[in-house]
Amino acid sequence: MTPEVVFDWAIQTAVAFVATIAFAIIFHTPREQYVCAGLVGAFSWLIYIIYVYFTGDVVFASFFAALGLTYLARVFSFARKAPLPVFLIAGIFPVVPGAGIYYTGYHIFMNNNVEAMSKGVETIKIAIAIALGIGIVVSLPRFFFTLRRKGSTT
């Protein structure tokens, strides 16, 4: 873990922040939630790249990124009294396997059947990992997310 690597992480996180806000605008998110949505996206990408750097496994990286980002999204959702998907969908955008779907189709079209198969299976595994990560955090009781706001009602 050299300083260059850490610097690269910082840059990538900042880029993911901007990217998430850009997609929050495309999804017509209310303006006052832009920064929080961006933070969720940046956080998920940071978890993802750090995990990939140490283990090289993208499926579990996506799983832990989904856990972290859903936690943060729920905290924001309670704190800012906005529905969860406002933060979740924008924040999930960086880790979601959109590129995987495209590469799978592209390889099928280009007759690279072996690569198409491996990309396709990886895409499905990532999608399941993210869905499980979200599902676990969403089913936690709400006091995990409102610890510092005791007595507040949503």
Add this chain to the structure above:
Amino acid sequence: MTEERSESAAGLSFKMGEALLRNGAEIFRVQETMERVARAYDIEEYDVYVLSNAIFANAVENGEKIDTKLKFVPGSTVHFGRIVGINQLSREIVAGKVSVEEAYARLHEIVSIPYTHPIRLDLACAVGSACFSYLFGGTVFDAAAAFICGFVLQVFLNAIDSRTASKFIINLASSAVVAVCAVLLFTVGLGDSLDKIIIGSIIRLVPGVALTTSIRDFLNGDYLSGTIRIIDAFLVGGCIAIGVGAVVMTYISLTGGAPLL
């Protein structure tokens, strides 16, 4: 009061559910909101079944049976501003602060919250494309090319009327537009890797969130909604791959270059 059906509480709950689904809320949120509103206005019997592209609901209000079936186009535009508004409204209804007439007026206001200005959408798509091109391992020059491609893509998407053209034709055409744009920029000399430019700019179209949502539907036990969404995601993904693939294939055979991936 029952003779004026559009003023009934059951009708209000249907309308809120419809608006939520149209603007991209999740299945269980639609269902929960509709049931909560119905309970808040003391509707006796209320059953609702929500799919990713339809709502089936019926209610008994003041002894009169109201049957409603609503159908939708799947994958309509996501508008979080409206979802937030309806969410807020349903909370106030549950708290007993809003009468049915007021709620109708509020709902009408929420549903007419405008879409973001097209120019801002163009810029957002351009910035998003550039960022993703960089995140997927592209250089700064790739990101610059993806910026232009993303801008062109959103201009194209704004220009076509999504109600007349089929969704698959739209995806096919717009991914081809992106690929042509990327190939042109690449030939001129902007960008180091055609692949990174294209993947960055195509991320706006690719159904990654839809695929993840479909798996979530499966985990929630909404098998039908999950199936609809996953088929949708694969078809859209296939269309994009064909749109890009056709252009790239032509480019390769014209220039005689090596495959790019």
